[in-house]
Amino acid sequence: xxxxxxxxxxxxxxxxxxxxxxxxxxxxxKRKFEVLVxxxxxxxxxxxxxxxxxxYNVKAFCVQDSPRRAHSIAAQGGINAAKNYQNxxxxxxxxxxxxxxxxxxxxxxxxxxxLAEVSVNIIDQCVAQGVPFARDYGGLLDNRSFGxxxxxxxxxxxxxxxxxxxxxxxxxxxxxxxxxxxxxxxxREMMDLVVVDGKARGIVCRNLVTGKIESYAGDxxxxxxxxxxxxxxxxxxxxxxxxxxxxxxxxxGAYFANPCYTQIHPTCIPVSGDHQxxxxxxxxSLRNDGRVWVPKNKGDKRPASQIPENERDYYLERKYPxxxxxVPRDVASRNAKQVCDEGRGVGDTGLAVYLDFRDSxxxxxxxTISARYGNLxxxxxxxxxxxxxxxxxxxxxxxxxxxxGLWVDYNLMSNLEGLHVLGEANFSDHGAxxxxxxxxxxxxxxxxxxxxxxxxIYLAGATLPEVDETHDAFKEAVDSVQKATKKLLGxxxxxxxxxxHKRLGRMVWDxxxxxxxxxxxxxxxxKIPKLxxxxxxxxxxxxxxxxxxxxxxxxxxxADFLELxxxxxxxxxxxxxxxxxxxxxxxxxxxxxxxxDDENFCxxxxxxxxxTGKKAKLHKEKLTFENVxxxxxxxx
Amino acid sequence: MSSKAMNLTLKVWRQTGPNETGxxxxxxxxxxxxxxxxxxxxxxxxxxxxxxxxxxxxxxxDCREGICGMCSMVINGTPHGPxxxxxxxxxxxxxxxxxxxxxxxxxxxxxxxxxxxxxxxRSAFDRVIQAGGYVSVKTGGSPDANATPIxxxxxxxxxxxxxxxxxxxxxxxxxxxxxxxxxxxxVSQLALLPQGQSEAATRVINMVSKMxxxxxxxxxxxxxxxxxxPKEISVRxxxxxxxxxxxxxxxxxx
Numbered sequence: 001x002x003x004x005x006x007x008x009x010x011x012x013x014x015x016x017x018x019x020x021x022x023x024x025x026x027x028x029x030k031r032k033f034e035v036l037v038x039x040x041x042x043x044x045x046x047x048x049x050x051x052x053x054x055x056y057n058v059k060a061f062c063v064q065d066s067p068r069r070a071h072s073i074a075a076q077g078g079i080n081a082a083k084n085y086q087n088x089x090x091x092x093x094x095x096x097x098x099x100x101x102x103x104x105x106x107x108x109x110x111x112x113x114x115l116a117e118v119s120v121n122i123i124d125q126c127v128a129q130g131v132p133f134a135r136d137y138g139g140l141l142d143n144r145s146f147g148x149x150x151x152x153x154x155x156x157x158x159x160x161x162x163x164x165x166x167x168x169x170x171x172x173x174x175x176x177x178x179x180x181x182x183x184x185x186x187x188r189e190m191m192d193l194v195v196v197d198g199k200a201r202g203i204v205c206r207n208l209v210t211g212k213i214e215s216y217a218g219d220x221x222x223x224x225x226x227x228x229x230x231x232x233x234x235x236x237x238x239x240x241x242x243x244x245x246x247x248x249x250x251x252x253g254a255y256f257a258n259p260c261y262t263q264i265h266p267t268c269i270p271v272s273g274d275h276q277x278x279x280x281x282x283x284x285s286l287r288n289d290g291r292v293w294v295p296k297n298k299g300d301k302r303p304a305s306q307i308p309e310n311e312r313d314y315y316l317e318r319k320y321p322x323x324x325x326x327v328p329r330d331v332a333s334r335n336a337k338q339v340c341d342e343g344r345g346v347g348d349t350g351l352a353v354y355l356d357f358r359d360s361x362x363x364x365x366x367x368t369i370s371a372r373y374g375n376l377x378x379x380x381x382x383x384x385x386x387x388x389x390x391x392x393x394x395x396x397x398x399x400x401x402x403x404x405g406l407w408v409d410y411n412l413m414s415n416l417e418g419l420h421v422l423g424e425a426n427f428s429d430h431g432a433x434x435x436x437x438x439x440x441x442x443x444x445x446x447x448x449x450x451x452x453x454x455x456x457i458y459l460a461g462a463t464l465p466e467v468d469e470t471h472d473a474f475k476e477a478v479d480s481v482q483k484a485t486k487k488l489l490g491x492x493x494x495x496x497x498x499x500x501h502k503r504l505g506r507m508v509w510d511x512x513x514x515x516x517x518x519x520x521x522x523x524x525x526x527k528i529p530k531l532x533x534x535x536x537x538x539x540x541x542x543x544x545x546x547x548x549x550x551x552x553x554x555x556x557x558x559a560d561f562l563e564l565x566x567x568x569x570x571x572x573x574x575x576x577x578x579x580x581x582x583x584x585x586x587x588x589x590x591x592x593x594x595x596x597d598d599e600n601f602c603x604x605x606x607x608x609x610x611x612t613g614k615k616a617k618l619h620k621e622k623l624t625f626e627n628v629x630x631x632x633x634x635x636x
Numbered sequence: 637m638s639s640k641a642m643n644l645t646l647k648v649w650r651q652t653g654p655n656e657t658g659x660x661x662x663x664x665x666x667x668x669x670x671x672x673x674x675x676x677x678x679x680x681x682x683x684x685x686x687x688x689x690x691x692x693x694x695x696x697x698d699c700r701e702g703i704c705g706m707c708s709m710v711i712n713g714t715p716h717g718p719x720x721x722x723x724x725x726x727x728x729x730x731x732x733x734x735x736x737x738x739x740x741x742x743x744x745x746x747x748x749x750x751x752x753x754x755x756x757x758r759s760a761f762d763r764v765i766q767a768g769g770y771v772s773v774k775t776g777g778s779p780d781a782n783a784t785p786i787x788x789x790x791x792x793x794x795x796x797x798x799x800x801x802x803x804x805x806x807x808x809x810x811x812x813x814x815x816x817x818x819x820x821x822x823v824s825q826l827a828l829l830p831q832g833q834s835e836a837a838t839r840v841i842n843m844v845s846k847m848x849x850x851x852x853x854x855x856x857x858x859x860x861x862x863x864x865x866p867k868e869i870s871v872r873x874x875x876x877x878x879x880x881x882x883x884x885x886x887x888x889x890x
Binding site for chain 1: 652653669670671672673675676679680683685686687689690691692694696697698699700701702703704705706719722726728730751752755757758759761762765766767768769770771772773774775776778779780781782785786787788791792794795798799801802825826829831832
């Protein structure tokens with residue numbers, strides 16, 4: 001069993017007590033510590049800035065040309081905080097409870113409670129930075145209800161909350177760069193973790209402009225590199241989002257937890273053809289006024305306007321009369337897949353369902369609908385060329401967020417000492433399913449308010465002999481990265497990297513996507529290793545390693561996805577229960593809903609890397625619930 | 637959903653490195669779907685170049701949903717192409733016609749040196765922000781978020797300025813390669829909000845001075861920047877920055 005190092009004491013006092021008794025580092029000594037922060041999204045930028053303010057020497061790395069472009073920027077909806085500004089009965093307890101329940105009881109009580117506690121500080125911090133949140137006419141902050149929550153606790157900045165929060169964290173980071181407390185390295189991709197005497201002591205990066213393999217030594221490494229949704233090829237993630245940094249840490253000994261927990265978002269713009277490179281999410285608030293339907297009859301190819309009312313199947317309203325179109329993300333997604341599998345999907349590809357605003361426009365008027373969703377309608381029209389005011393939108397689910405990630409203890413440290421993992425890259429707070437507007441909250445909580453305390457605990461207690469870039473461990477890491485690069489460039493096969501990535505994505509989507517079963521998982525466990533073999537013998541990468549080479553970058557990432565995909569299948573196969581975003585067809589209620597197996601699966605699966613193509617070794621962290629009662633979800 | 641495939645002639649800027657001479661190369665591309673995004677059309681061309689063992693075209697891109705600001709390209713003379721308020725990644729091929737010739741060049745400015753092909757170095761923007769584009773508060777100890785009410789109108793105006801994605805189209809579109817719209821958007825956001833007041837004077841002076849040092853040109857009020865801005869950031873921000881600058885310099889007590 002893994003030790004999560006959860007402090008003792010009552011739930012609501014754990015974090016305060018823990019902070020109050022943790023070891024401190026003398027301010028004059030903090031500058032003697034070198035902290036390497038990889039990734040500059042919400043988690044990374046907020047951590048780098050906050051640690052630099054405390055006096056640590058920080059080096060920050062990002063794969064984009066500027067830290068302002070990290071994919072946190074694309075989050076639309078909002079950020080939760082238990083401020084109770086609306087006087088509607090919200091509290092730290094309620095946010096905690098909703099998050100635990102939403103995660104289908106597969107997350108840690110102590111972590112989630114801490115998250116709810118610090119949520120209020122995040123909003124204060126962001127406002128002080130000049131983040132322009134939406135306000136009401138009295139000049140106070142406005143809130144909305146989001147993702148089916150019963151209280152209005154979501155703070156937002158139009159449909160660009162992620163952008164504004166990221167620019168806030170970026171401004172704090174810029175302030176520290178200007179002060180000389182953070183050295184920023186953009187256009188760098190982390191290629192390996194350097195471990196000395198069992199502790200993370202540095203990283204090896206590829207300078208994406210010059211191709212040079214660079215070494216950086218430090219006393220701790222913070223991995224803030226986001227999720228692995230791009231294993232599906234088509235996802236709402238940015239093109240450069242990848243698992244490489246996390247995977248290379250996994251290969252060096254860090255456990256990968258719950259890789260099969262991925263979140264599929266129901267309201268994305270459908271695929272238009274083979275050329276498709278990524279998917280675009282539209283806020284799920286659209287389901288407040290749009291009605292989801294497909295034709296009752298298979299293969300009905302008439303335009304929506306010619307399908308009479310009695311030949312339409314508003315299947316969510318029919319099956320879930322009390323929640324209707326507002327059922328949770330996973331339920332909406334699975335039902336869309338089901339009707340498309342039945343041959344009732346719409347559009348050229350048959351892989352879409354309608355989201356129809358006709359009735360709302362008749363009831364409320366086009367102006368009201370435009371005021372609520374104008375920017376989303378515009379975005380939809382730009383991408384599809386169709387006007388959603390007159391033709392129903394077509395939507396289809398897409399992978400959007402990954403709850404799984406590197407295993408961390410309560411202090412956000414991996415089992416590999418010195419390696420800390422923050423934000424979407426870790427597995428810690430969302431269990432088997434993440435609630436809307438909670439990703440931004442977790443990224444900033446980890447960076448602004450958790451790691452500044454918990455990193456000190458590690459650094460104050462660890463024995464860290466002087467290690468610099470001339471150490472043999474760095475030479476070995478550089479050598480192995482160079483060898484791998486040379487190997488990739490030397491294959492000179494016949495297929496592009498994208499070709500392999502697309503085929504892998506299809507396998508993962510079909511078998512480890514919205515619903516999984518034993519047969520499919522066993523099948524994909526045969527297919528992925530074969531595809532990986534083919535990749536390593538037939539991929540074609542043009543150009544050299546000593547220049548900007550996007551194909552080489554992609555190849556390294558796809559090589560890692562080809563290993564991760566196998567681990568996801570292994571994890572999904574081992575977890576024979578359904579929970580949250582992980583739906584095992586063998587484990588469902590009589591109403592066809594996900595059925596948990598608390599007796600046998602109330603644990604975190606943390607996988608230890610053994611060798612490529614070999615089964616990973618399972619370690620379990622038992623989840624104990626002392627404050628909430630485990631219940632079964634129902635949306636009928 | 638139109639499905640008629642198009643044939644296009646592409647003239648693309650190819651440049652192997654920052655110090656090499658570049659030139660336009662011509663490619664005939666067949667079978668382009670009108671449903672493709674502009675970048676997916678480039679993906680298609682690159683897949684063909686790889687098959688032909690040629691070096692694919694380097695270009696910057698990331699989110700492909702119009703918010704990260706990483707994509708660039710000057711398309712037929714206009715940064716981000718012909719569609720108003722749209723980044724290159726959100727531009728779709730249905731805006732072009734079968735048989736079209738499309739000229740694709742990098743964002744050009746002395747302050748944005750070419751790295752390779754269509755990829756340019758926009759780190760000058762980061763350095764301008766580092767000179768003062770923030771409120772100097774540390775993490776922790778901030779007052780309650782509702783302690784200072786901000787009139788909705790002011791908050792909305794600050795948001796409009798804060799919506800800048802830092803892509804650099806304003807610079808690429810300007811005949812002087814001026815960064816006034818970019819810099820003024822940040823100066824405006826923070827000048828409008830109460831949180832930005834204590835550093836307002838030093839902020840505008842330091843950011844403007846950094847902007848000049850990075851080699852961006854002067855503003856001559858052509859307003860091309862606003863016209864090509866994918867987020868339609870208003871030139872009124874430039875006027876506000878000029879007022880802030882004047883206040884900071886002429887009226888300063890120092």
